[in-house]
Amino acid sequence: MIKVQHVSYQYGEQKVLHDLSFTVRSGEFFGILGPNGSGKTTLLKLLSRELPLQEGTILLEGKQIERYTPKQFARLVAVLPQHADVSFGYAVQEMVELGRYAHQSSLFPRWTKEDEQAVEQALRSVSLYEKKNEPLEHLSGGERQRASLARALAQEPRVLLLDEPTNHMDLAQQLKLLDLLKKRVREKQLTVVAIFHDLNLAALYCDRILLLREGKVASIGNPHDLLEEETLQEVFQTPLKRQEHPLVPKALVTLMPTQEEMKNEKEKWAVSASDEMIVIQTVQPFKALSSALVGAGFRWATTFVNRYVPLDYHCDEAEKEMREYLQRHQFDEQWTIGMMTAVQLEDAAYVSLADESFRLLTVVTAGVGNAVDSANAWRRDDVLFAPGTINIVVLLDAHLSEAAYVQAMMTATEAKVKALYDEAVFDPKTNTMATGTSTDSLVIAASQQNEYCEYAGTITPLGKMIGRAVYEATREALKRYRKRKERS
Ligand SMILES: Nc1ncnc2c1ncn2[C@@H]1O[C@H](COP(=O)(O)OP(=O)(O)OP(=O)(O)O)[C@@H](O)[C@H]1O
Secondary structure: OEEEEEEEEEEOOEEEEEEEEEEEOOOOEEEEEOOOOOOHHHHHHHHOOOOOOOEEEEEEOOEEHHHOOHHHHHHHEEEEOOOOOOOOOOEHHHHHHHHHHHHOOOOOOOOOHHHHHHHHHHHHHOOOHHHOOOEHHHOOHHHHHHHHHHHHHHOOOOEEEEEOOOOOOOHHHHHHHHHHHHHHHHHHOOEEEEEOOOHHHHHHHOOEEEEEEOOEEEEEEOHHHHOOHHHHHHHHOOOEEEEEOOOOOOEEEEEOOOOOOOOOOOOOEEEEEOOOEEEEEEEEEEEEEEOOOEOOEEEEEEEEEEEEOOOOOOOOOHHHHHHHHHHHOOOOHHHEEEEEEOOOHHHOEEEEEEOOOOEEEEEEEEOOOOEEOOOOHHHOOOOOOOOOOEEEEEEEEOEEOHHHHHHHHHHHHHHHHHHHHHOOOEOOOOOOEOOEEOOOEEEEEEOOOOOEEOOOOOOOHHHHHHHHHHHHHHHHHHHHHHHHHHHO
16 A cells, blocks of 8 residues: 655754655554654655655555645545644534545535535544534544544545544543544555554554664564564663553553662561461562462462451352451452461461572461362362362562463472372372362462562472472471361
8 A cells, every 4th residue: 555665854964764665555554653753753744745755755556645636645645643733713523524625526516415424424433423513622632633533534535644643532532543443444444554652552453563763664563573572672762561461462561660679678578467367468569470369360469368267168259258358357459369268377387488589488378178189180079169278378579570470380389289298188089199179279479679580490499499488388287287186
């Protein structure tokens, strides 16, 4: 649809675009990204003919853009500039009607049903139909932007050029507008070339992205490949973190604020225990990965609660009941991870370890009334959700990669299984060695400060520490649990 070949541009002595070449396919949503002053707007102005070409060529459907008459060009290309020039004195609809100029015959201008429909559809698609008679100066910044977009849509172009289309818009409007554009791209083969500042919006909507740096192509490709941490950090000269979108296979990029180191080096966490609950409180939020009843998955947390419930505790909505319990006890649920156990909390085992790189605290409560051998559980026909569990919390003063979180979970699980083996815990139904219980919870929580750990497998320095602490604490907790059972 568009072919840019060896395009350079300079304002006076200042060269701002250097030998750009790329193509935009028909029906493509094409994003242009780059730092301030990298030449995005200049490029868009060249594409829209607002600026004359100095060097290179731009082909539109195979023909040099300067060879189209203004009217021919307007039928093909509509533009939404960065600062939409709102024509004051007009009503919203009147401004949108201007978009139909290119479709009017210059000899016999006639307002047709088609024009009427195009204007109405454009107004409705940007949710301004109800305000069509309002004067433009009564509209908010975001509404004016939408009115300008409606004018561009009424033009029914093949190519839409947009300079920061979601400028001034609230989140809902941004999504609505981009969804609308995407629909037009899909259904009507509209080609969209849009400048974005928001990397995440661009990643969600663009088929391909051109990254500009100092007027040159830094890279070009699909967002998933393009939004690599290293490329972005180099282009934007700022620390960024790439993550995966939780619901769709798209990349998400977040800024990395400069973190303050925790003030008091020694006291990263404090533990308080009663008959009713063990509470670990951290000085600053820790990033946790867990299978806990409340707060499972990845979550930042400052409070880790292991609550005692009697063995006959039964609740169909245990999670809901646990949330209510936390609320009753004034815990902020947003920052709390909650577990349950039927084990007497006095029997919890605590292991603290530290070396010159890491500090760690492990707290384990272990009840094995529901012990299960995972390798043979398929032979059992019961399904047990009773609260006799092994709960393991591992707090780390370390900075873990996502891989290290998963490896830390594996390492801790393996250490737990070994402890059960060495304590000769059996699955009462299959009479084979147990590997856990039916409702175990595991929490790995790290300060995300100090030493960076890319890996936490069993033979890494951090893995060794986790393996040892979880093994020792689980054995200790099991011994205490059994002793109490023997006494009673
Ligand atoms: N009319 C002009 N006269 C002189 N220099 C200009 C003019 N317009 C832009 N420039 C310069 O050209 C360079 C590129 O500007 P441009 O607006 O294309 O960048 P941009 O990537 O769109 O930036 P932003 O993200 O801030 O909108 C900048 O250094 C800018 O100062």
